[in-house]
Amino acid sequence: MSENDNLQDADGKNEVEIKDPTLKEESTLEVENTSEDKAKEIVESESVSTEDTSSEKTSEAEIDTVSETNTSKEDKHVDEIEAENAEDAEDESNVERHEVEEKDYHAMSMQDLATELNRLLKHHKIQTISKQVNQIKAEFNAKFSQLLEEKKEEFVNDGGNEIDFYYTNDTKKLFNQLYKDYKLSISSYYKEREQNLKQNLENRLAIIEEIKGLLNVEENINTTYKHFKELQEKWRNAGPIPRDKYNNAWNTYHHHVERFYDFLHLNNDLRDMDFKHNYEQKLKIIERAEELAQSDSINHSFRELQVLHKMWKEELGPVAKEHRETIWERFSNATKTIHDKRQAYYADLDKAYEKNLEKKEDLISQIQAIAEDTANSHGAWQKKIKQIETLREAFFNAGKVPLKVNEATWAKFKDAVRTFNRGKNKFYKGLKKDQYENLQKKKELIKIAEENKDSEDFEVVTPLMKKIQNDWKKIGHVPRRDSDKIWKQFKAACNHYFDRMHAERKAENQHLYDAFDKKVKLLEDIKTMVLSGDNKADVETLKTKVADWKAIGHVPQSKRYIDGKFYKAIDDAFDKLKMDKSKLDMVKFESKLENLANNDNDTRLLDNEQNFIRKKIGEVQSEITQLENNLQFFSNVDSDNPLVKDVHKNIANHKKELETWKNKLSKLRGMYS
Structure with missing residues (x-):
């Protein structure tokens, strides 16, 4: 059974029930897909219209003058739906285009940008990535231009002539090839799409002509009706057409379908059966739209409403005249309710976006202030770099801003970051210049070390080697790529000299x-x-x-x-x-x-020791004197008193210690002789 076998045909057999798409098992309505194919999964109706006695050839000019009967009372809420569906009609990848992720290309390296471009080309339709590709190209060119300036400066500093300078690298070659592939693919796509849209429009105009021609065919009514149904099927499968022709093409088609039914003397039962089928299906669409009008899921409801309008317009024909205005009014009212809720929702979003804008403007101002602040040390710039990274992260986490200022805000942010990067690059470019000069100074010291490393004149060369070692320490940083190399070279020459010197002195x-x-x-x-x-x-x-x-x-x-x-x-x-x-x-x-x-140095050390002993003798004598003075307070106390006994014990210990120090002093004096 095909996907349309469960849909009602012209006999009135079988019909589809439009259920709540939020119920997974029962749903026949996929709200996330607004394509014609998905709409056909919901309902495939047989359009019933009025007659047309005209057989003139339909032209694009005619399309622009025909209006749809059902939408004679359209308001802007319906226009919005029609505009969305017209855009989808021209570009069937419209939904996918909005799902392509935008990244912080400014933070990527040139290699990362080339990788990201390659990923987009491989995993997305070519017509959906133009915005991303343009941003990537701008960032890549800016970064390569900066690299080009640095390489040119190095070339000139090394003695090259600016006229002879040329530079490229593998990343640049890869990016150029990827961008060339993109340009060829997008050009081919638009050329093919233009041809397809034009051909599809011609096919649809031809179908309208055939429907008009049915009015003059003399054949069995059933045969004519069958032919008419075949033309309707061809119309549904005719493919996308230019968006500016979409609404009028459908209006013209419906106009002639209605005239076919109204003026061709069809079997009334057959016509009424189609009217009844279309009426029942449109009631189901209305009921579903009214359910959506009560839902709080605004975007979900609007996307499904697009599908319902597409079904109403593209898949279902007219109903009996007495119902046409009533059911359209009801459907339009449900549409307006959803539209108004969506407008209110976006108004609230705009308020939130305005607050986000304030945050982002403040963050940009902070970045600008840091960019304007001058720093003249590596440590200060490293601190600023961390601050900028923190602010950048906060910017990306601050949320969306109003669409009308989105591009301007993003451009202002990138300009502030670029200003900071220019200042940073200028500092480190100057630092590289200083490092280059330091490199030359250290190379001069290496030359001296290597010229003297085999010298036998140790008395003269040793002070020289020590001096150039101290000079080396005073010279600042050199380029990182040269640092280890020249240090090993200098160290080897110095070690060679001092190892020879030490070996000779050790032998002596x-x-x-x-x-x-x-x-x-x-x-x-x-x-x-x-x-x-x-x-x-x-x-x-x-x-x-x-x-x-x-x-x-x-x-x-x-x-x-x-x-x-x-x-x-x-x-x-x-x-x-x-x-x-x-x-x-x-x-x-x-x-x-x-x-x-x-x-x-025994004399000096002996003198120090003698002074130390004399000091200790003085300290012990003072302790003994203090303890003896303390005994005077115990003149009326018995000598067996514990406190008195303790004082006498301390005096005896100190006198013994004093005797030891005096003996040490006597021994020490003997050392002088």
């Missing part, structure tokens, strides 16, 4: 490095040494280790840190001895003196 001072190796071994022995438990024997062992350490002698200047590690290890070993604290302090102090005496 090999005995110092040998001493260092011995001290490393002795240090490990101290760290792993296990005490015997005999304090006297362990003290002697530790003193022997200290004597061995001194006997090894000096180490290289850069390795003298090992002495500190050794004496710390000795102190840690002494701390493990179970000895009287004062005696242990003296033993450790003697070890410390050994370390001081082993240092080339």
